[in-house]
Each structure stands twice: as C-alpha cells, then as structure tokens.
Amino acid sequence: MKLSARNQLPGKVKALNVGVVTAEVVVELDGGGELVAVITKKSVENLGLAVGKKVYAVVKSTEVMVAVD
Amino acid sequence: MKLSARNQLPGKVKALNVGVVTAEVVVELDGGGELVAVITKKSVENLGLAVGKKVYAVVKSTEVMVAVD
Amino acid sequence: MKLSARNQLPGKVKALNVGVVTAEVVVELDGGGELVAVITKKSVENLGLAVGKKVYAVVKSTEVMVAVD
Amino acid sequence: MKLSARNQLPGKVKALNVGVVTAEVVVELDGGGELVAVITKKSVENLGLAVGKKVYAVVKSTEVMVAVD
Amino acid sequence: MKLSARNQLPGKVKALNVGVVTAEVVVELDGGGELVAVITKKSVENLGLAVGKKVYAVVKSTEVMVAVD
Amino acid sequence: MKLSARNQLPGKVKALNVGVVTAEVVVELDGGGELVAVITKKSVENLGLAVGKKVYAVVKSTEVMVAVD
Incomplete structure (x- = not known):
C-alpha cells in the first residue's frame, strides 16, 4: 500500500x-x-508490535507543526 | 514554553x-x-521561516501512526 | 506496508x-x-491520483468523532 | 448544529x-x-452510546489520507 | 446533531x-x-460563513495540547 | 519556544x-x-500538571472545525 502521508520514518520499537x-x-x-x-x-x-521490531513512524503532514527558539 | 507534544525533532528548513x-x-x-x-x-x-533556518518539527503523539512491512 | 490506522475504506476518486x-x-x-x-x-x-482511480480512504481512529441526532 | 466537517457517515454502534x-x-x-x-x-x-444506537461517524477532511495498492 | 467533540466555543467570524x-x-x-x-x-x-456570523469553534479533545511557561 | 500552532489560550487546570x-x-x-x-x-x-496550575490550551488551526446553529 502506498500512502499519501508524506512522513514515514524508519526505526524500531x-x-x-x-x-x-x-x-x-x-x-x-x-x-x-x-x-x-x-x-x-x-x-x-x-x-504484532514488540520491542525491537522494525517499524515506520508515519505522520500526515497537516499534523506536523514547526517551532523556533 | 514547554509543550505536551512529545515529538520535537531538531532540524532546519x-x-x-x-x-x-x-x-x-x-x-x-x-x-x-x-x-x-x-x-x-x-x-x-x-x-520568520526561510530556507536554512533552525527549527523543530513538532507532532502530538496521538497523530503518529505505526506501520510495518 | 501494513498500517496502524484502523480505517481503510475502498473506493475510487x-x-x-x-x-x-x-x-x-x-x-x-x-x-x-x-x-x-x-x-x-x-x-x-x-x-498518480486521477478521477476513476481505485483508492482507499484512510483515517486514524483518534481522528474519528461520533454524533447522534 | 451544522458542522464544517465534510464526512458524516450514518451507521450504528x-x-x-x-x-x-x-x-x-x-x-x-x-x-x-x-x-x-x-x-x-x-x-x-x-x-448515551450503546450497541445498536444510530450514530454518525464524523471526520474532518484534513484528517483523511488516501492510499493506493 | 450532538457531537462527541467536547470543545464547542461560541463566537462570531x-x-x-x-x-x-x-x-x-x-x-x-x-x-x-x-x-x-x-x-x-x-x-x-x-x-454560509461571513464576517459577523454567529458560529462555534469545535475541537476534538485529542487534538488539544497543553503548555506551561 | 515559539510554535506555529496559532491557538494558544491561557487558563488553569x-x-x-x-x-x-x-x-x-x-x-x-x-x-x-x-x-x-x-x-x-x-x-x-x-x-507537572496539577489542579490550579497556569497553562495554555494549544491547538493547531487545521484541527479546528466551525459549526453553525
């Protein structure tokens, strides 16, 4: 499945x-x-999530805010 | 200001x-x-965002999904 | 890719x-x-979206509200 | 009340x-x-939600993603 | 229509x-x-929104963050 | 930290x-x-939230809906 959510960051649990x-x-x-x-x-x-499992953190871009110091 | 949104990732525009x-x-x-x-x-x-400016990408955790291959 | 978002409804553009x-x-x-x-x-x-293309409408469950008459 | 959220799908619990x-x-x-x-x-x-009650599932359009196979 | 979104603040455009x-x-x-x-x-x-019209600003509680100084 | 979320309403818990x-x-x-x-x-x-603490309720504008009677 290819998703419109632009943010798909690889990692692990x-x-x-x-x-x-x-x-x-x-x-x-x-x-x-x-x-x-x-x-x-x-x-x-x-x-089937468990600690150590390879996953992607996925976020729709309209849900991402920006901040500055 | 300290914010409840748990995800605050440093980067630049x-x-x-x-x-x-x-x-x-x-x-x-x-x-x-x-x-x-x-x-x-x-x-x-x-x-005052412009290319190169130091920022944080901020996301509330309820807006983050998880995916697996 | 298998996604945590529970709502994946088939349709077309x-x-x-x-x-x-x-x-x-x-x-x-x-x-x-x-x-x-x-x-x-x-x-x-x-x-590559265009009218008539087979797609899924995908929604994270925390974004779904309920209403009654 | 008439709401800006475009997605209001009838169903039951x-x-x-x-x-x-x-x-x-x-x-x-x-x-x-x-x-x-x-x-x-x-x-x-x-x-007063209970199994069998007539409801609407309501979603703001900015929260809906699109996916393709 | 009665909505699950807990935050419904009266105001005008x-x-x-x-x-x-x-x-x-x-x-x-x-x-x-x-x-x-x-x-x-x-x-x-x-x-039919226009400046001066009586409205409600409506927000689902999972979308509200909290901050402290 | 200065945040892109436009809605920052002062109050207390x-x-x-x-x-x-x-x-x-x-x-x-x-x-x-x-x-x-x-x-x-x-x-x-x-x-460190507790009843009585001064806070801000913060909402990204894309998460705010509008309703009319």
Whole structure:
C-alpha cells in the first residue's frame, strides 16, 4: 500500500505501554532520536508490535507543526 | 514554553512552498531524513521561516501512526 | 506496508480540486457514500491520483468523532 | 448544529470498549464496512452510546489520507 | 446533531481568508480571545460563513495540547 | 519556544483524569469557558500538571472545525 502521508520514518520499537483502549509506542528512529505514537491497543495486536521490531513512524503532514527558539 | 507534544525533532528548513492559506515546510532533520509540515501561511510569517533556518518539527503523539512491512 | 490506522475504506476518486499546497480528493466509497480528504498537492502527484482511480480512504481512529441526532 | 466537517457517515454502534479516559467505538456503516472511533469515555456517556444506537461517524477532511495498492 | 467533540466555543467570524482548497476562519470568542480554524473552502460555502456570523469553534479533545511557561 | 500552532489560550487546570496511557485535562480558560485536552500520562508528569496550575490550551488551526446553529 502506498500512502499519501508524506512522513514515514524508519526505526524500531524501543518501548510499549499498553492500556485498555490505547497504547504508547516509542519508536527509536534509524536516524537517531525518537518518535512517540499513541495508537489503539488493537493496532498493537494487529501489527504484532514488540520491542525491537522494525517499524515506520508515519505522520500526515497537516499534523506536523514547526517551532523556533 | 514547554509543550505536551512529545515529538520535537531538531532540524532546519530545506524548502518552503507557500499558498494562499497554507504552506508546506520541508524540515531536514539533524538526525537525517525529512519531515514535511503543512502550517498556515500566517505561521510562516510569524515564525520568520526561510530556507536554512533552525527549527523543530513538532507532532502530538496521538497523530503518529505505526506501520510495518 | 501494513498500517496502524484502523480505517481503510475502498473506493475510487470521484473528484479532484488541486490548489497551490493542498488538494481536495472526493472518494466515492465502494459501500456507497463519500469521504472527502485534504492531502498535499505533492501527494496527489506521488500517488498518480486521477478521477476513476481505485483508492482507499484512510483515517486514524483518534481522528474519528461520533454524533447522534 | 451544522458542522464544517465534510464526512458524516450514518451507521450504528457495533461495539464499545471503554477505558479510564478514552473509549473505542466501532461503527457499522449503513453503506457497509466499519469505522473505528476513539473518543473520550465522557463523550460516550454524554451521547448515551450503546450497541445498536444510530450514530454518525464524523471526520474532518484534513484528517483523511488516501492510499493506493 | 450532538457531537462527541467536547470543545464547542461560541463566537462570531472576525475574518475569512479563502484559498483554492482551504480557508482560514478567525473566530472571535464570546469569552474573549480568538481561535483560528482551517477548513475547506467548500465548508465555508456550505455553512454560509461571513464576517459577523454567529458560529462555534469545535475541537476534538485529542487534538488539544497543553503548555506551561 | 515559539510554535506555529496559532491557538494558544491561557487558563488553569480545573480537573485531571489520568489513565494508563492517556490523561484528560480540563482547562478553565481565563476568558471563560473550558477546553478539554487528551494528552499522554507521561506529558502530565513532564509538565507537572496539577489542579490550579497556569497553562495554555494549544491547538493547531487545521484541527479546528466551525459549526453553525
């Protein structure tokens, strides 16, 4: 599947915190740094996520803000 | 200002495409790779964005998805 | 690519309105009804979107609201 | 109330999974297929949601992505 | 229509900037201050928005961040 | 840090409901009325949020909808 979301950063799962409905997934980016995602618990199961698994952190560009010091 | 959005990746502006209402900002990340943001034209002006400027790409974690091959 | 976004509805492009930065894509759903997406102009080009093309409308579940009469 | 969000798909509640803060609502669309929403537990109570209730799944168009095979 | 989005702030349209696809709507809140919305041009037409019109600025709670000095 | 998100409304924390992954923060706006945010539990801890604390409710303009009666 090819997706319109422009931001697809490769990395691997560094940590998982699974709640009743949602789950927090910390993705350690191949390029260094981290991205934190909040997805549904069901999606964690569907994708078979576990610490160390190769993943992509995906973000639609309209959801990205810019900041300056 | 300290923000709840967990994802704040340092980089610099690589490209700007400004429309009537919105603008596309390509951020070259310090760690390598890029993030594309769509913000308002007004925000580009407010922040004084220009190619080469040091910025942060900021994303709320509920807006980050995860994908696997 | 398998994505955490739970909502992936098949359909085809019914209409396209392309601006300077963003583009509006009307997707006629196979199940009837429509979904309107606003993505970047660049994404329209990357995906080769045109009227009649088979696509999926994809939405992260945290972005879906519920309403009642 | 008439809302700017362009996507308002009729259906009924198929399943509910309520957590401490958020809740997952599976909406079976009248046109076939499903949409999964994550809203707050409080909203589930405010709207009196229960399995079988007629609802609309509502999505702002800037939150809809497009994908192709 | 009763909506799950918890944030519905009354105000009136202070300014409109309409582009090819999207439009910026500045809402002067009854309680003081402003909220800026970016919706589609089509939605501006559908809702008959014009400066001075009574409106509500509506935001899903998962889209609201918190900041501290 | 100066942020592209145009909506930054001052207020103070009125209520907190913390779950396993996410937390609901009710912000009483200085201008009257409330905004409800859903952020991660970790962000509540990082920002040291507690009832009565001075905060800003921050929203990207692409996430704001408009409604009319």
